[in-house]
Amino acid sequence: MTTGAAAAHPRASDPDHAGADDPVAMAAALIGRLDRDAAVLLACHVNPDGDALGSMLGFGLGLRRLGFSRVRASFPEPFDVPEPFRFLPGLDLLVPPADAETPALGLSFDAASPTRLGELAAPLQRAPSWLVLDHHASNPGFGTLSLVDPTAAATALVAARLLDRLGVDFDEAIATCLYVGLTTDTGSFRFDSTTPEVHALAARLVGAGAPPAEIALRLFDSRPYGALRLLADVLGRSELSPAAAGGRGLVSSYALPEDLARHDQPAHVLESFVDILRTASDADVACLVKPASDGRWSVSLRSRGATDVGSVAVALGGGGHRLAAGFTADGDVPGVFAAVRDRLDPPTGPTPAAGDGGPTSGPVQG
Numbered sequence: 001m002t003t004g005a006a007a008a009h010p011r012a013s014d015p016d017h018a019g020a021d022d023p024v025a026m027a028a029a030l031i032g033r034l035d036r037d038a039a040v041l042l043a044c045h046v047n048p049d050g051d052a053l054g055s056m057l058g059f060g061l062g063l064r065r066l067g068f069s070r071v072r073a074s075f076p077e078p079f080d081v082p083e084p085f086r087f088l089p090g091l092d093l094l095v096p097p098a099d100a101e102t103p104a105l106g107l108s109f110d111a112a113s114p115t116r117l118g119e120l121a122a123p124l125q126r127a128p129s130w131l132v133l134d135h136h137a138s139n140p141g142f143g144t145l146s147l148v149d150p151t152a153a154a155t156a157l158v159a160a161r162l163l164d165r166l167g168v169d170f171d172e173a174i175a176t177c178l179y180v181g182l183t184t185d186t187g188s189f190r191f192d193s194t195t196p197e198v199h200a201l202a203a204r205l206v207g208a209g210a211p212p213a214e215i216a217l218r219l220f221d222s223r224p225y226g227a228l229r230l231l232a233d234v235l236g237r238s239e240l241s242p243a244a245a246g247g248r249g250l251v252s253s254y255a256l257p258e259d260l261a262r263h264d265q266p267a268h269v270l271e272s273f274v275d276i277l278r279t280a281s282d283a284d285v286a287c288l289v290k291p292a293s294d295g296r297w298s299v300s301l302r303s304r305g306a307t308d309v310g311s312v313a314v315a316l317g318g319g320g321h322r323l324a325a326g327f328t329a330d331g332d333v334p335g336v337f338a339a340v341r342d343r344l345d346p347p348t349g350p351t352p353a354a355g356d357g358g359p360t361s362g363p364v365q366g
């Protein structure tokens, strides 16, 4: 127990408290030194998910609470907030990427590479300071200060640590945003990444007013009927390849742009479908090929536990985590499936027989 003045919070504006090896403290000191009317630009990755938007908007609202008057947030085109996130507090911080000017301070959220920030990478690169808040193991390190923690379940957790260091109290709006990030990336607290720190933060956020049932209903348990029909098509054409992935099995399917058009659905409704494919207990790996905006394919990979799909995605030019990853591809759908299969079972060298003793952790290189 501490007593007296020693219990006071360290002042974020006091650089003496910024340990040179503690990026969170360094980031807090940097923010603390900034004029409150300085332009701040927050950015998250293209096609933002709940963690990208939640961590960015929650942090932006926190900066506002600190008195920053020129906080803007954005994400690359297509600049359209997916329907499930339109209830989020802080949407008034958003500006189209074309209106994003070079700030005094830039921050990026949940983006594992500058490419993922699209046209917003340029103003961030021009900014005197660019703080990178992320949790992807594939993040190579960029920006002027890297707050990348691959052990963190969500970027929302990294954002919460920095808000704590800045002395920001979580109000209902901030808590709702961060909770959306936390619950998105832990799959509603079901994934391995659900650490004691995750539950401790979730408890604080619910205590501050984040509504768990409403958030779960909007994020996980709501679909237009057309999306259910689309899901039926995707499941109906799925294929199970028991021999793939060293005999651990692959279940794969795809959606075409005309499928979206037929059911009058936006592309983001496909995001959750790969996790439904992943429930097939006779396949360790699930793969879903989805249309991307520019005529390319966005490929989602999931593992039930025995396969490192993160390294598969990295080898194919993407990124992600061991059990959930993705990449972007060109060509036709069969070609994309062939590329994934080749990475799961490299054609060169001896192929181990199925069931001969567990996962082949072959050198799937990055």
Ligand SMILES: [Mn+2]
Residues within 6 Å of the ligand: 051, 052, 110, 135, 153, 154, 155, 185
């Ligand atoms: Mn994330």
